[in-house]
Amino acid sequence: MKTKLITAAVAAMVAASPAVAELTFTSLSYRTGPYAANGIPFADGYADYFTLLNERDGGIGGEMVNLLECETGYNTEKGVECYESTKDQGTLVYQPLSTGITYQLIPKVTADGIAMHTMGYGRTSAKNGSVFSNVFNYPANYWDGASVAINHLVDLNGGDLKGKKVALIYHNSAYGKEPIRTLEELSAKHGYDLSLLAVDHPGQEQKSQWLQIRRERPDYVIMWGWGVMNQVAIQEAVNIRFPMENFIGVWWSGSENDVKPAGDAANGYKAVTFHNVGSDFPIFDDIQKYVVDAGKAAGAGDQVGSVLYNRGLYAAYLAHMAAEKAQEISGNANISQADMIKGMEALEITQPLMDKHGLAGFGPEFSVSCENHGGPGLGAVQQWDAGAGEWSLISGFEPSDGEVIDALIKEDSEAYAAENNITPGC
C-alpha cells in the first residue's frame, strides 16, 4: 500500500515537470559526497557560463538555455536515475564528470541517439568515432595525459628515460586504471621501470603506498587521483619529503583544493592540463558583471577562476560552440539531439574564435571529425606556486605520442565493437 502511495505521488510529480522549448543542457553534478570538493567548482563553472549566455546574449542563437542540474554524488545508480529523468526533456549533451557513469551511459546514449562529451575522462577509445558514434572526448583523453606527462619527463632528462623509475599512484577504479596500458607501452618504448600503486576509494588511507615509495625511491611519481585522494597523496608526499617537482598529477589531480592543504610544502607540484589556468581572460569580466555581481552565480560563487571552475566553463564553452555549429548546419535555432551530434562532429575551435568569445589562448586549437572524436590530444604542464597561490603553465600545448596511443585506441575500440556487434563506419 505504502509502495503504491509513493509511486502514485512520484507519478504526479514526474507528470508535473514542465515541458520546455528551449535548448536544454544537463549538468550531472556532484555537490555532495566524498568527491564534492572537486565536483562543486566544475558544476559552478558549467552553470555560470550558461547563465552568462542567457544574461548577456539571450541564449544561443536566440534560444534561451535551460540548464537542468541533477545531483549524482559520483554514484552510478544515481547517475542512471539522473539520466533517465532528464533524457526525455531534450538534453542535448551529457557531461557526467565521472568515468563510472560514463561507462554506464555509453550504450544508453548510443541507443537513445543523444550525444555525450567526456572531456578528459571516460572511455579513452571513444576517440574512435566510427565505433563510438555518440561519445566524444575532445580535446584530450587519459592516454594523452599519460603520454604528455611522460614526454615532460623525457624533456627533463634530455630525451632519455632509460633506467629511471616511475611510479603510478592511482585510484583503484576504472578511472585510475585507464593510464596503465599506455604507461606500460611507453615504458617499453622509453625504457623506464614502472611500478603501480593502487589506492582504494575514497583514498584517505595511503600510508602503505607512500611507505613503498619511500622504500623504492622512484625518480618520478605520476598520480591518477580524484577527490580527497589528491590532497592526502600530496600531504603524504610532503611527509616523506618527496621532491614536488618530480610529482606529476593528471589534470584531475591538479586543482587548488589538492595543493592548498599541504601549504607551502606543495610548492612546485606539477599537473598535466588541456586548458589554461587563472582568471586573466576577458570573459571573466563578463562573468563578474553579468553573473556574479547580478547575484546569479551558481553555488557559493567563490570558485571563479579556480582550475576546476575553468574546466567546467571550458566544458560549457565547447558545448556552446557545438550547439552553434549545429544551428549553422541545420539552419534551425531550436536544434534536436541528433543535430547536436552533427554539430559536435563538425566542431572546429580556432584561436580567432576563442578571441571572439573572450577566451584567447584558453585552450588549444583543434577540430573534430566523424572518425576522430578526440581531437589532436594536446596537453600542457602546469605548476603550483605556493607563494603566489596560483597555477601557471610551464609548457605550451604539445602533442602526445600519437603512434603509441592510436594503436591502443584502435585495439580497444575494435574489441568493443566486436563485443557489442557494432559495424564501424561513418
Next chain:
Amino acid sequence: MFYREAGDFKTTYTDDNQTFPIKFDRYRYYAVLFFAFLIVPFVINDYWVNAVFMPFLIYAIAAIGLNILVGYCGQVSLGTGGFMAVGAYAVYKLMTGFPEVSIFIHILLAGGVTAMVGVAFGLPSLRIKGFYLAVATLAAQFFLVWLFNKVPWFYNYSASGQISAPERTVLGIAVTGPNTSAWATYLFCLVFVTICAIIARNLTRGTTGRKWMAIRDMDIAAEIIGVDPLKSKLSAFAVSSFFIGVSGALFFSVYLGAVEVGEAFGINKSFLVLFMIIIGGLGSIFGSFAGAAFLVLLPVLLKNVLVGMLGWPTDLAAHLEFMIVGALIIIFLIAEPHGLAQLWRVAKEKLRLWPFPH
C-alpha cells in the same frame, strides 16, 4: 468485517495450509500480482523502470536473501555486497563464455555459484556467533571486492577493470544491453522476484524454515531437539547467497549494464541491504519488500519533491535527503523496533477484531 477467517471454510489440508488463509489476503495477493504483471508493463516508461521499479525489485530479492540468513536463521552477515559481486561476475563470465545459453539460465547458475561461495564463507558460523560472525562476513566482503579488482580474468582483461553486459535476449526480446524496452526488463526482474518470494515464503513455512528459526532462537536447544546445526546453518547460507547472487546478477546485467566492483558492490551495499531488512522487519518476506521499497523509493521521492517541485538547489536537497531518511529510520525504529512488517501485522490483527476490539 470482511478480514477474518470465520466463514471461509476449508475442506482439505492443502487449503488449510495455504500461504494466505484469509480470503481477503488471498484476493489482495492476486490483485497485486495481476496489477504487477498485466497492468504495470503497459504503462511503464524508461524512467519508471530504471529509477523506481528495477532497483526496488532487485533490492527486494537481495533483502529476501539476507532476511533468510539474518532474520530467520539469526546469522548476522555483512557480506551482502561481496556476494552480490559474486553473482554479477559469475553472470558476466557465463554470458561472455557461453553466449548461446539463455540469460535466464545464466542468472540461476550465477545464483548457484554464489551459493557455493556463501557456504564456504558460512563455515566459520559453525564456531562463531553474533558480532564475531559479522566480522568474519565483513572479511568476505573485503576479500571478494579485492579479488574481483585484482584478478584480471574476472573482468576478461579489460583495460579499465569494468565489466559490461553484452546484449542477451529471452524469447527474442532483449533484456540486457542498451536496446531493451522498459517492459521487458521490468517483467524479467518481476518473474525472478515472484519466483524468489514464493520459494522463500514456502521454505520458511516448512521444515527447513522451522529449523532455521530454532537455530536462531537458541542453537543449543535446537541441537538437543534434533536440529543439525551444520546442515541448517549452511543451508541458510546457501539459500541466502543464492538469492543474493541472483539479485547481484540482475543488478549488473539488467539494471546497470556496466559495473565497477569497488563502487557498485562496496561495503555500503552490505549496509544498505541490512538496513532494508531491519527497517522492513527481520524474519518476514513482506518486510523485505517493505524495507526495499522504503530505502529505494524514499530518496527518489524526496529528490523529486525537493528539486522537481520546490526547485531547491540540488546539493541542499541531497543533504536534506540524508537527514530526512536518517531521521525517519530512527523514528521508525523507536516507534516500531520490529519494522514495517510488524506495523502490517498489527494492522491485520486490528482488522480481524474490527469493529469490536477488546
